[in-house]
Amino acid sequence: MIRLLNSLLVLIACLTTAFGQTKITASEAAKIFEKNKKAQLLDVRTQKEYTDKHIANSINLDWNQKAEFEEGTLSKLNKKSPVYVYCLSGGRSAQAAKNLADRGFTVYEIEGGILKWEATNLPLEKNLSQAPKGITLKQFKALTKDEQMVLVDFHASWCGPCKEMEPSIKQIAEKYAGRVKVLKIDVDENDTLTKQLGITSIPVLYLYKGGKRI
Incomplete structure (x- = not known):
């Protein structure tokens, strides 16, 4: 069983580092957003996830809705400024970051997404009515x-x-x-x-x- 678990851990490492995008930590991102309230911050989770909680001043474009994502990034993002991307833990944001980089955007992926952001005790906007x-x-x-x-x-x-x-x-x-x-x-x-x-x-x-x- 231990050998099987080790194999699974290798698989995790391969899958989560395959895209090789430029990453910044949650703390580094928070300092940037504190200084620049107009920074382009993109949340690529679902609308429901975004409604539950998100980083302030972010826009939401669901990566899993590919057509809407590409159309939205063209209409809502400026290629002349860097884009900071996050999801829940990093899987979707890595794919979205690669997509944006391939299309000419300067992209920074927030490492660990919402999970790491919360673990660092950084603030989130939340739906307080939800139990x-x-x-x-x-x-x-x-x-x-x-x-x-x-x-x-x-x-x-x-x-x-x-x-x-x-x-x-x-x-x-x-x-x-x-x-x-x-x-x-x-x-x-x-x-x-x-x-x-x-x-x-x-x-x-x-x-x-x-x-x-x-």
Whole structure:
């Protein structure tokens, strides 16, 4: 099982670094936005994700809606100024950054996206009318406190690397049935828990035994 997990980690590394775009940290980006309120900041998540929470003064163009994305970037962005791009954790923003760079934009990708931004305790504009989603930290601890090992898969429905890993996760669940329990956590539905556990990128795999991460 350890060999299989190691293989999955190699896959993650390959998939998340394939695009090689220029990156800046959340802290570096925040300093730029503080000095320049008119900086071109592009959120490439879905409209629902954007409504839930986003970085102030950003515009939203969903990367998954390719035609609308390309049309929107042409009408709303200025090629003479740099564009700062982010998503939830980096997968979609890497693809969007490459697309923009290929079309002549100067692009900076905010490393780690919203997850890293929150982990750095930087401010976000949020939909305050919405109740916290997902399971609580107490419930998570109860689920991972088991005599058999618990493999926790932090993922999202839109995450390409997560989909690539899914068959291997299923294989682990079947091969080690009775010894390993697989717990899948959708980060979009568990944003509070994700922040509490310090998850700043996906996919992430944690292995627990008796409630302790091993």
